[in-house]
Amino acid sequence: MIDPIFLAEAAVNGILLGGVLALLALGLNLIFGVIDIVWIAYVDLVMLCMYLVYFLVQVYGWPVWAGGLAAVALGAALGIAVHLLIISPILGSAPINQLLATGGLLFFLQSFATFLWTTDHRSVRLSLPSYDLGGIFLPLTRVIPFAISILALVALYLFLTRTFVGTAIRAVSQDREAMGLMGANPHRIYLVTSAVGGLMAGLAGALLIFLYSVHPFFGGQLGPLTFMICVLGGLGNMVGAFVASFIMSEIISIAGVLWSTEMGYVIAFVVFIVMIFVRPGGILARRG
Amino acid sequence: MSLLELTGVTAGYGHFTALWDVGLRVERGEAVAVVGPNGAGKTTLLRVISGVLPVRAGTLTFDGAALAGRPAHEVVAHGVAHVPEGRRLFPTLTVADNLKMGAYLGRARKHYAETLARVYALFPVLAERRTQRAGSLSGGEQQMLAIGRALMSRPRLILLDEPSMGLAPVMVLRLFDLIRRVREEGYTILVVEQNVRQVLKLVDRAYLLEVGRIKMEGRAAELNDQDFVRKAYVGL
Numbered sequence: 001m002i003d004p005i006f007l008a009e010a011a012v013n014g015i016l017l018g019g020v021l022a023l024l025a026l027g028l029n030l031i032f033g034v035i036d037i038v039w040i041a042y043v044d045l046v047m048l049c050m051y052l053v054y055f056l057v058q059v060y061g062w063p064v065w066a067g068g069l070a071a072v073a074l075g076a077a078l079g080i081a082v083h084l085l086i087i088s089p090i091l092g093s094a095p096i097n098q099l100l101a102t103g104g105l106l107f108f109l110q111s112f113a114t115f116l117w118t119t120d121h122r123s124v125r126l127s128l129p130s131y132d133l134g135g136i137f138l139p140l141t142r143v144i145p146f147a148i149s150i151l152a153l154v155a156l157y158l159f160l161t162r163t164f165v166g167t168a169i170r171a172v173s174q175d176r177e178a179m180g181l182m183g184a185n186p187h188r189i190y191l192v193t194s195a196v197g198g199l200m201a202g203l204a205g206a207l208l209i210f211l212y213s214v215h216p217f218f219g220g221q222l223g224p225l226t227f228m229i230c231v232l233g234g235l236g237n238m239v240g241a242f243v244a245s246f247i248m249s250e251i252i253s254i255a256g257v258l259w260s261t262e263m264g265y266v267i268a269f270v271v272f273i274v275m276i277f278v279r280p281g282g283i284l285a286r287r288g
Numbered sequence: 289m290s291l292l293e294l295t296g297v298t299a300g301y302g303h304f305t306a307l308w309d310v311g312l313r314v315e316r317g318e319a320v321a322v323v324g325p326n327g328a329g330k331t332t333l334l335r336v337i338s339g340v341l342p343v344r345a346g347t348l349t350f351d352g353a354a355l356a357g358r359p360a361h362e363v364v365a366h367g368v369a370h371v372p373e374g375r376r377l378f379p380t381l382t383v384a385d386n387l388k389m390g391a392y393l394g395r396a397r398k399h400y401a402e403t404l405a406r407v408y409a410l411f412p413v414l415a416e417r418r419t420q421r422a423g424s425l426s427g428g429e430q431q432m433l434a435i436g437r438a439l440m441s442r443p444r445l446i447l448l449d450e451p452s453m454g455l456a457p458v459m460v461l462r463l464f465d466l467i468r469r470v471r472e473e474g475y476t477i478l479v480v481e482q483n484v485r486q487v488l489k490l491v492d493r494a495y496l497l498e499v500g501r502i503k504m505e506g507r508a509a510e511l512n513d514q515d516f517v518r519k520a521y522v523g524l
Contacts, residue, residue: 164392171378171389178376181338183364183393183441 079198
């Protein structure tokens with residue numbers, strides 16, 4: 001029988017991982033909810049931002065915070081670029097074309113990264129102290145990304161609920177034409193949404209580089225999980241995605257201690273498939 | 289110069305032409321109705337004026353500015369607020385947030401608090417329900433919210449599309465009373481309605497629209513006779 005303290009530690013680790021996953025899932029979900037397009041290449045944008053931090057901090061010796069800010073800026077710029085160059089020209093076309101276009105971007109980014117930086121795994125390791133909380137091992141390298149993620153999500157919440165533009169983003173997701181009648185240019189709202197979504201990818205990248213090593217196929221590591229979380233929470237449902245992030249991270253973390261990380265993913269995917277049948281509209285969808 | 293003037297306006301969807309050579313004007317401070325049977329093109333007419341649907345031919349001027357070909361969000365900036373068919377509220381947003389979106393434009397945003405107080409004074413029920421989701425309101429309250437949201441942009445012309453649609457008869461009477469009060473506040477109104485008898489009591493002038501063409505025009509008092517009403521209802 002496994003020591004309960006290991007289970008408790010796994011649960012805590014699940015929460016810490018869940019915060020960063022929520023950042024990814026909510027960024028993707030925000031874009032989907034408003035523009036109605038799934039950015040298949042979302043986590044590949046994160047990958048580019050991770051490389052940026054790696055090079056700035058590890059190679060050029062920038063301070064960590066400056067590298068992080070640069071990644072956030074790159075993320076926002078990438079979000080704007082993806083919208084203007086790829087999404088905007090195909091907004092009116094069939095959903096399958098939109099999926100294929102962002103899917104194509106995924107392969108482009110993977111190949112581009114392989115070409116430039118080879119398939120080597122690169123990482124930035126920080127030596128930060130760890131705390132022992134009644135037998136539970138709490139490394140600051142995980143606690144800090146978690147705290148920053150939660151702060152960012154609170155900021156996102158305040159942005160979406162308290163500001164004119166944020167409220168307009170939610171309104172456009174419900175009725176684009178009516179929001180045009182309010183005097184908002186829907187294309188501008190889309191651009192702001194893509195910038196915010198990209199910014200969150202940048203921040204996620206800035207945090208993930210301290211937890212995982214980056215390589216051109218990093219998108220394949222967290223991408224499917226991110227989509228699963230969005231679908232599990234109900235596509236476009238922000239609260240649902242937030243809750244689903246922690247459900248998934250807990251499953252992976254606890255199953256990882258009981259069996260293995262791979263088994264954790266297997267169980268997470270099984271839970272996902274079952275939930276698709278049981279609650280196709282997402283865990284928080286209203287029945288009927 | 290009229291506040292709103294349409295000459296020779298033709299518009300439609302795909303290969304279908306819904307409006308043919310429509311001429312119409314609204315003077316400052318006036319209330320004008322467009323009545324006609326189902327499918328006559330009344331909603332299309334309002335959608336063309338507010339820029340949701342493009343004009344194919346003809347001119348559309350508002351206060352001297354040519355609006356034909358301008359997108360909806362620019363038309364609002366000129367001072368035209370459209371209360372669309374079926375209200376088109378943001379159902380999961382609160383009543384207060386819906387009103388806030390009405391004041392999205394920079395010009396309206398500056399006077400947000402002041403306009404909000406006016407709208408709440410006009411529709412006290414909206415103030416009571418300000419934290420509720422718009423989707424949870426009754427039909428009549430939703431229509432009030434849709435009108436209040438339009439007022440938030442501080443418009444010079446309000447386009448009302450079938451305000452009485454789907455409401456209980458008692459509510460219809462109350463709503464027309466409220467629209468009358470909006471009128472008395474000095475707003476210029478162009479309203480499209482199926483409820484011909486009620487709307488003719490509200491407006492100064494009316495147009496009869498049939499299969500996309502203006503068939504008749506006149507002062508509301510003159511038009512409010514049996515023959516006209518029959519025509520509007522059944523299109524005979």
